Amino acid sequence: MTTPAISIRDVTMDYPTPDGVNHVLDGVSYDVAEGHFVSIVGPSGVGKTTLLRLLTGLATPTGGEIQVRGQRLTSSPEGLAVVLQDYTRSLMPWLTVEKNIALPLRNAKLSRTATRERVEESLAEVGLTGTGRSYPWQLSGGMQQRVSIARAIAVRPSILVMDEPFASVDAQTRFDLEDLVLKVRDDFGITTLMVTHDIDEAVYLSDEIVVLYGKPAVVRDIVKIDIPFPRSQMTTRNDHRFADLRTHVYGMVRGLE
Amino acid sequence: MPAIIRRTPAGVISTIVALLIWQFIGSFGPLAGDSFATATEAITALAGLLTDSVFWAAVGQTLHMAILGFIISIAVAVPLGLLIGLSRFSYRSSKFTFDFFKVIPPIVIIPIAILAIGPNITMGVVLVIFANVFAVAIQTAYGVRDTDPVLLETMRCYRFNVIQQVLHARLPSAAPQISVAIRLAASAALIVAVVAGLVGGAPGLGNLLMRYQSGGQVDKTYAVLLALGIFGILVSRLIVRAQRRIIFWTGR
């Protein structure tokens, strides 16, 4: 058996509160296979963002441990890129769009021309060619979110973590970005973890869906999405298997099954 | 409103009105007499001072104290504030001390400063530094602490080290606060440099003011006041203009 990209082992997370502790996660275990696309779904407030914060090394679990390629996680792992839920606050208002995207590339030690090409390429991928000289606050919310996606793919990550990345874009852009994410995953073999509220989206994109449920939250179900790749917005979403899986996940998230 | 008034900047109109009132009070009010200069007398005297080398020497000394003290305070306070702001512990533990020194008016340490340094330019510089360094440092520290945590977390995810986080996130985040502190410091520097001469015997415009006053040269006393007001406005205009260029992303 090969080492999983990410291994979540019996992870517990408590937040201290003025009146006792808030038990958020209770013994969550899950292995993410290298190159897989995994969605995390569950009701609002269940602890999805909390789990992502643990996976990115921003927080340390109260109990259990997280391993990345066999190494116990102590800080953000190498090759990580993120698209956070609060996208407006994750871009720097004093830098232009292209400089925002170029900033994390400093640590990759690319040449100046290589950096510029990488930035242009990433902007083109998210459909924002020509906006490089603008400041983030001059763009719409959806465009800002695409900038943070461009910044993430520009670093050629091996692990991509996204928290509701498409929540604020229109339906058409959303479909385009979903296909973009599938394409970069395919091109670069990125292990991707995504939190979403949109169950159709989770089914369309994922190899597996992890359903969190309860207070404290446990892994209620792991749903394998056995719809073959490549997938397409037109045909996949009309597949009867797609409908079955969606219904199943929906019931799980709602606590109906 | 007549077109001529509508097209004149508001500042010009209010200045003219103020000068007229000043002229009127100085000519007819209870203050009229030898101990009060009218606007025209003060302006005439100021025109005279502009060709007087004594006046310009005093201007030079005051600016020397104000500018040198200002530059040293900023050069010390901003890095200091950055360091203090980096950890919650150092911020909490320094805040009290700095707030304590911040509220001590520089004028009350003049007696100590005269004893320690003597009534000279250096004392003026030290007073200016004392007046500003604590406020600018604490404001910088506050700005640094106030950096958006989401921004810092994003940087941590992309594995930026602490120095990169300071340069690319904390410092620019704190820039608006630092610049407000700097603007206040510039005005305070001018005021304190004058006070150093007025009360502490340091050279410069404050000292000149004292000399004119005790020599009964009423019109020149008022002329110096007028000059100080104009300097103050010029300084703050200059700084506001520079700030708008440097910190363009706020106030949108």
Ligand SMILES: Nc1ncnc2c1ncn2[C@@H]1O[C@H](COP(=O)(O)OP(=O)(O)OP(=O)(O)O)[C@@H](O)[C@H]1O
């Ligand atoms: N930094 C924190 N300190 C204390 N409690 C927290 C913190 N972050 C989250 N919580 C608590 O943890 C629980 C789960 O929050 P979390 O943000 O992980 O939910 P979520 O599943 O991402 O919700 P949503 O779908 O609304 O984004 C909530 O009860 C929340 O109040």
Ligand SMILES: [Mg+2]
């Ligand atoms: Mg969340």
